[in-house]
Amino acid sequence: MKQLFYLLILLVFFACKDKKEQVETTEKAEKVYDMYTPSEMANLMNEMYAYNQQLKQDIIEGKIPTEFPxxxxxxxxxxxxxxxxxxxxFKSFSNLYIEAEKEIFNANSKVPLETxxxxxxxxxISCHTTECTGPIPRIKKLIIK
Ligand code: HEC
Structure with missing residues (x-):
């Protein structure tokens, strides 16, 4: 009788442990599923956004940008x-963008810096209308009025 009791305890113990492990593995699986890994391009875009946001601020304050990133x-x-x-x-928009961004740093340009x-x-914005429209409202906020 006593032995049966121990066996029962053991069974309950293992059953419980099993359950706990199961919960842990489903939690892990959910974490992996939830984790969003941005692409290299998405990271670059976010850097470009932050950089141009700062650039806008500098231009408004009258600072002249000097070095193209x-x-x-x-x-x-x-x-x-x-x-x-x-x-x-996509490729032609990439070229156009790089040329336009380089112009911001062209000290000899006759075109106003804001322009x-x-x-x-x-x-x-033009490239985004063809590629991914989601961030457009955010990008529009960069325009100097
Ligand atoms: C040649 C096309 C092109 C140009 C030019 C371009 N983008 Fe993008 N942008 C994309 C594409 C494509 C993605 C989606 C990247 C991906 O999912 O891999 C993207 C994504 C983004 C995102 C979202 C990133 C994220 O976390 O998912 C932001 C913000 C962004 N761009 C801002 C900008 C800003 C600001 C500029 C100009 C300074 C710019 N983009 C110029 C094509 C472009």
């Missing part, structure tokens, strides 16, 4: 989210 050239080869690929339109900045932001 070479990192932005990665727009040509940063890895995209799996479901996307580069087509001809050059807004041109670059305009190309962000």
């Amino acid at each position: 070479e990192k932005f050239l990665n727009i040509h080869n940063a890895q995209l989210s799996d479901f996307k690929s580069r087509n001809v339109t 050059r900045f807004n041109n670059a932001v305009g190309i962000c």
Whole structure:
């Protein structure tokens, strides 16, 4: 009788342990599922956004930007989210954007700085109308009025 009692305790103990492990594994699985890993391109875009936000502030305060961030050239080869690929339109928008952004740093330009900045932001928006429209309202906030 006593032995049976111990057996019961053991059974309950193991049953309980099993359950706990199961809960832990489903929790882990959910975590993996919830984890959103941004693509290289998404990271670059967020950097470009933050950089241009600061640039806008500097321009408004009358500071002259001096150095084009070479990192932005990665727009040509940063890895995209799996479901996307580069087509001809995308490539030409990348070139247009880099040229426009470089113009912001062109000290010899006769075009007002605000206009050059807004041109670059305009190309962000143009490319986004063809590629991913979600961030457009956010990007529009970069325009200097
Ligand atoms: C040549 C096309 C192109 C240009 C130019 C472009 N983008 Fe993007 N942008 C994309 C694509 C494509 C994605 C989606 C990236 C992905 O999911 O891999 C994206 C994503 C984003 C995102 C969302 C990132 C995220 O966390 O998912 C933001 C914000 C963004 N871009 C802002 C900008 C800003 C600001 C500029 C200009 C300074 C700009 N983009 C210029 C194509 C472009």
